[in-house]
Amino acid sequence: MKNLGLIGLALGVFLTAGTLADDRPGHSAHGSAFDTGLRQRPWRMQGIGKTHFAVTTKVPEVQEWFDQGNTLLHSFWFEEAERSFRWCLKLDPDCAMAYWGLAAASLNWFSPGTLDDPVSKRGLEFLKDAVRRKDSVSARERLYIEAWDKAFNGSSPDRSRVLASEVQKIVLAHPDDVEAKALYALYSINAGMTWATELVIRQVLEKEPDHPGAHHYRIHNWDGNSTEQALESCRRYGPIAPSVGHANHMPGHNYTKLGMWKEAAISMDAATRVELRYMNERLALPYETWNFAHNRNYLSYIHEQLGMEGASLAGARALIAAPRDPLMNKDDEQGAYDQGIQALVRCLIKFERWDDILKSGVIPWRDIPADKAGRAFAEALAHTGTGNLVEARARLAELRAQVKDQSEKNKGMNVDLAIAADAAEGLLKAAEGDVLEATRLLLQAAAAEQRNRDSGSYRNDPPPYPWPVYRVLGDVLAARGEHRMAVDAYTRALKVEANDAFALAGLAASHNALGEREQAARFAGRFSAVWANADPGLVWRAKVDELALDAKPIAETPASERDYNVDLQSNLGPLDWEPFAAPKFDCLDPDGKPVRLEDYRGKNVIVVFYLNESCVHCVEQLVALDKRASDWSGQNTVILAVSSTPPEKNKESLKLGGLSMTLLSDTDHINARRFTSYDDFEDMELHSTILIDTRGRVHWKRTGGDPFTDMDFILKEVKRMNESQSHADAGTR
Known part of the structure; x- marks a missing residue:
């Protein structure tokens, strides 16, 4: 937990403080x-x-x-x-x-x-x-x-x-x-x-x-x-x-270490829902609270361990689809998008969805070093899994190049990437028939991973990689009939990933191959206990069933567990982020006529809370928005500019009256307060830019001392908003 990169957290205070005063409109008087x-x-x-x-x-x-x-x-x-x-x-x-x-x-x-x-x-x-x-x-x-x-x-x-x-x-x-x-x-x-x-x-x-x-x-x-x-x-x-989301998260964190996957799911599911409920109630977005993406990624990992592949993939894709912010959620940080990519790749590899990994567009890779390495790793495994060993070798070369490049640029680089490269090459060597070199590479990777775990440097919060290397070493050994050695590898895997169902399935199969039916039944029972609610049709379930061990589910955990039922958790809040209903909006136009968001239903709305026409930066923002009028109209989008300026003054405005957008009055700041665009501590208006979809739901916002002026980013988010609505409409038909 201590390696989390927290987003900037700030609340101003009153009266004399140790920072320089700032008299710019919308900024704290205290610095x-x-x-x-x-x-x-x-x-x-x-x-x-x-x-x-x-x-x-x-x-x-x-x-x-x-x-x-x-x-x-x-x-x-x-x-x-x-x-x-x-x-x-x-x-x-x-x-x-x-x-x-x-x-x-x-x-x-x-x-x-x-x-x-x-x-x-x-x-x-x-x-x-x-x-x-x-x-x-x-x-x-x-x-x-x-x-x-x-x-x-x-x-x-x-x-x-x-x-x-x-x-x-x-x-x-x-x-x-x-x-x-x-x-x-x-x-x-x-x-x-x-x-x-x-x-x-x-x-x-x-x-x-x-x-x-x-x-x-x-x-x-x-x-x-x-x-x-x-x-x-x-x-x-x-x-x-x-x-408190974190009060539910931390127990789940520890339950995973104990192999209590059902309890872990209950806790992390609750953490995710509680966090989202708070966000919706307080108009907070995913990039404004560090815990949300962390919780959802962790829950996707726990779903993987429970055999709930569909739920895991849904969570990963929801993270990728969540709104972004250019300052608080950059592509190379631990924001929702980054953690969504991590969860998606981890799940696809773990469940050996090789065709999906290789299919264009399934994983929205970015042109950044982390994704270049991740893509080379995933595609090397996928090509190996589909038998295209020439392409696998090419992707492995790319991965090795990334390891070298990143280690030279960052001497403190986490060695997990080098371990991943050794594991990928070990699996490729096994597919090529070089079993001795495969075993050497996988043992080398597994030993390095174990050293990382023992020293506390292994990233396990949740892990970005799909399996303990000892588990895939067990798979390679079992595939060539070395079942006694496979048992040892799987057993070592369980020591680092308690009650890992994939290792349990391997132990059941290898003990059975050795004629040790009683031990095989024990591990089959443990497997069935962990995967009690797993998705149907998974190959690991089928392979255990083929052993015909007639094993009853047997939970081996430090304490008893409750059953994890996703539906029973729904009263705590939503599981995945969705746009939330915009607060009530009732302003006056320059003629004093009421304007409500409902008047624009069927259109996207960019609501801009600005201070007044005396605010230079406010005028600059509105002019910049107006220059892109054709972009907004092309995306079925209108702009509503709101300030405390009375209607008659808006009507007479020389600076803003010529703009194509509608100027609205919120003279008593009621709307600004509803949209959290008002500082209650210093009793002043704030700058806000808010994107609202055709159904009246908030997709994105930025509030602070300065107006948001990145028009390209706003246009990009409006397009994403339209795309997500299109997908939602298609899903309801």
């Missing part, structure tokens, strides 16, 4: 650190768990919002935590601990050592304001501010070690401070003291059995290391904080 992120007031959130962190404040209501923000920090919901802390400052502008909360949301467990990224820089500005006010709080609170100051303004790049040391001082000075113990546990993870951290977590839970942070940190503490020690917290964390 660029406060210009992005969630800028609408918080609400009292249900289903997030409860914690209490006493703070000094002149306004009693602040304590409630601080507790909410602190509770959200414990579940790594940093952007929503910031929203609550910012409201604390709306109520009490000099609340030092609210600034500390904002700093802690940006300077956290994920923070890099260099602190030169935008999120960390924001956090340092917030921290300055907390330090500036530290003499106004209690001695206990001051210790928290000083701990973060020493960790993030000190010379040591090991922030977690410094924080653990400093928070330990708080624990010693205030032994009844549950929050200090919880944070001490968090920052002690990965410090080689797993059991000691567990003992601290137990102290927290003894006093507060439902503390969300304690259960969360226990799961991380044992993740990949005696994972079963966190089973109790895996069971409890989600129910304690059911409205």
Whole structure:
């Protein structure tokens, strides 16, 4: 989990802050650190768990919002935590601990050592304001501010070690401070003291059995290391904080390590739905919340392991179809599109859909290094699988070239790509009949993969590659009749991918070939337990059935599992992102006549919230849009430009009156608030560009201190919007 690349999270604060003031329209008066992120007031959130962190404040209501923000920090919901802390400052502008909360949301467990990224820089500005006010709080609170100051303004790049040391001082000075113990546990993870951290977590839970942070940190503490020690917290964390996507995600993360695939699916399915429900309620899009794509990719991987190929592919394609943003979701980052490609390729390889891999258009490859390598790997396997060994050899050469090129450009390149190349060549050598070289290459790849896993450098969150190499080594050995050796390879595969159904099927077949029917039946039973809800017609199911072992499903897991039923999860929210219904829209045209979105049903609408004609950048955006009028009309699209300017002034506008678009009035900002184009913390309008389809559903938006002016990107998204609607219409006929 700690290698996640978080998107920029930002909420501005009030009054004097440590950044330069910005008097440009639409920008925070307190500096660029406060210009992005969630800028609408918080609400009292249900289903997030409860914690209490006493703070000094002149306004009693602040304590409630601080507790909410602190509770959200414990579940790594940093952007929503910031929203609550910012409201604390709306109520009490000099609340030092609210600034500390904002700093802690940006300077956290994920923070890099260099602190030169935008999120960390924001956090340092917030921290300055907390330090500036530290003499106004209690001695206990001051210790928290000083701990973060020493960790993030000190010379040591090991922030977690410094924080653990400093928070330990708080624990010693205030032994009844549950929050200090919880944070001490968090920052002690990965410090080689797993059991000691567990003992601290137990102290927290003894006093507060439902503390969300304690259960969360226990799961991380044992993740990949005696994972079963966190089973109790895996069971409890989600129910304690059911409205938090990450509280459902992390148990699923650990269940996969234990081979409890049904429980993993229940948790990750819930995480995905809860996240999407929140997004739809709060008008958030996939590129605005890092957890969504991560959850959906992980769920697709779990579906693969359960034999639910169709569900896995559907999830991958939904990620690819999700809206994109040129700043927050670049093609070479871990956004929805990137993770969708990863999930699609992984699933097609795992289920040996060689024709689909080779068919043009099935995988929307991009012209970037990661996709060039991924395509060479996938197509080398596909050509090998279809017997076209000449083409397989050519693709393998491309893959080897990519390995060399990427390793030269990036000395710290993850060696997974080199392992993939060895595995692909091993399978090709086996197909060519060179069994000794095939075995050598696959053993070499499997050993390297094992070293990666042992060192913690193997990407397994979820894995981008389709199988443990030991599993395909087992397949190669079994195919040439080396069943005893195949049993050893499959057994090793199960040690790294617990209850992997593909390895279980191989073990059933190899033990049966060796005349070991009892052991074969045991593995066939385990296979059937994992694939109880698998898609019909899969070859692995057929091969196990052909053994005629009459094996009853036997689950071998550290604890009992519930059955995973997709339909029973639907009450939690949708599983895949779809455009959400636009909020109510009722403005006035220059003649004072009401205008609603319903008036444009059957047409796409680009809604632009701008400030006024005195805003130079606003005028530039609207003029740029107007210059592309033929592009919009060609895509069945109209533009509605909305500001707080009264109708009569819009009618008389000299700067904008000549534009072909409709100027609309939202004098009391009601529509701007509905579309989250209003800053509740500083009481000002924001710039927004919103794409709404012919059915009145939001497909894409951008809100912030600057207007969005990338017209080519908007046109591209409008075309994607039309294409998706066309596909949806075809599906209903």
